[in-house]
Amino acid sequence: MRAAAATTFTVPAELSAAEPPEVRGVPRDGVRLLVARGHGPLRHTTFRNLPSALRRGDLVVVNTSDTEPAAVDGHRPDAPAADAPPVTLHVSGPAPDELFVVELRTPDGRRVLDGRAGESIRLPGGVVATLMAGHPDPRVSTGSRLWRARIAVAGGLRAWLAEVGRPIRYSYLRGDWPLDAYRTVFATPGPEFASAEMPSAARPFTPEVLAGLRRRGVGVAELVLHTGVSSLEAGEVPLPERYRVPTATADLVNATRAAGGRVVAVGTTVTRALETVADPGGLVRPGAGWTHLVLGPDRPARVVDGLVTGWHEPTASHLLLLEAVAGTALVGRAYAAAVDRGYLWHEFGDSCLLLPIRTVHRAE
Structure with missing residues (x-):
């Protein structure tokens, strides 16, 4: 368990975005954008105006991770095949020993709380x-929220998911x-x-927004962080995730900071990856592997100066990361205004740009 975020609020149910904005008649870059700076009033605009909120010499860093069709319908073995209880399996990603981390849900989206080690879930195609064991603690044998599972598939799991899987969706x-x-425009x-x-913070980006950034003199750099299921329990520590920060991106980040520009991360995934490879002075080096970094009061941001983000749940661990970048006061102001102004939550909702006041650090 970890400390709770200082930002507190209640999200009315009607503020959950229930479908993609395009279905609501709003283009991807037409969703609302709240610009929260460390000084001055909040600004309410649309995402297509993101370039005007930044300045020449800034650097926007994006995540190019693709999205898997990671949800599959199956049945639990507690009864004869005709009566076996249905279940939805969410594949979160790889685990040690050629296993996969999975989550079990009921067809209507509730967590399955009585899973047990040794249980076999019947899935399409036989x-x-x-x-095999609970995750992240393999000593847990019953009732784990996440599991390490063995899924043997001829031809590989990803090809099978492409045929039978669908995107993870919540209630x-x-x-x-x-x-x-x-998928985001950056998905590779x-x-x-x-x-x-x-990685939903990047969903509102379009080729038109990227062209606007180029005209503004704002750079764009890429990295990869593959994220698992987002359904963490209140106070639960973020799980390890796979990342890759290439040399070109590390060099651009360092050059931007040396020139006095701001490094703006698109989403908590980019923030976690960049901060993983940042030394105490804010120098970024290329790297790849698994990150265990948890940002919060004991580990504030070293290199990320601003953050493009969606709106997170009141108990989400992401809020501590936001506060580690932008401070509790600015995050609190932004969230209070978002609730008051009716901004929409979740992956198909609206956006926020957090730009705290930063002391310019120039590399020696």
């Missing part, structure tokens, strides 16, 4: 997922939407298992 959503609705397919859920 595939079976066997729960606040209405309707089933294709995988492209859960690769050979490894990508994100179980979309």
Whole structure:
């Protein structure tokens, strides 16, 4: 368990975005954007105006992780096949020993709380997922929220998911939407298992917004962080995630800071990856592997000067990360205004740009 965020609020149910903005008649970059600076009033605009909130010499860093069709319908083995209880399996990502981290949900989206080690979940095409041990603590044998599971699939798990899987969706959503609705403009397919859920802070970006950034003199750099399921319990520590920060991005970040520009991360995933490879003085080096970094009061941001983000739940661990970048006062102001002004929450909702006051650090 970890400390709770200082930012407190209540989100009315009607502020949950229940479908993609395009279904509501709003283009991707037409969602609302709240610009919260460390000084001056809040600004309410639309995402297509993001470039005007930044300045020449800033650097926007994005996550190119793709989204997997990571939800699969199956049955638990507690009864004869005809009567076996249905279940939805969410594949969060790889685990040690060629296993996968999975989560069990009921068809209507509730957590399954009575899973047990050794249980086998029957899946399409004769595939079976066997729960081996709890995750992240393998000593847990019953009732774990996440499990390490063995899923043997001829031809590989990803090819099978492409045939039988669908995007992970939660109960606040209405309707089933294709995988492209859960992909960002930056999503780049690769050979490894990508994100179980979309790195959604980048969803409002469009080619037009990127062109606006170029005209403004704002740079764009890329990295990868593959994120697992987002359904953490209140106070639960973020789980390890796979990341890759290339040399070109590390060099751009360091050059931007040396010139007095701001490094603006697009989402908590980018923030976590960049801060993982930042030394105490804010110098970034290329790196890849698994990050265990947890940002919060004991580990504030060293290199990220601003953050493009969606709106997170009151108990989400992401709030501590936001506060580690922007401070509790600014995050609190932004969230209070978002609730008051009716901003929409979740992956298909509205956006926020946090720009705290920073002391300019120039590399020696």
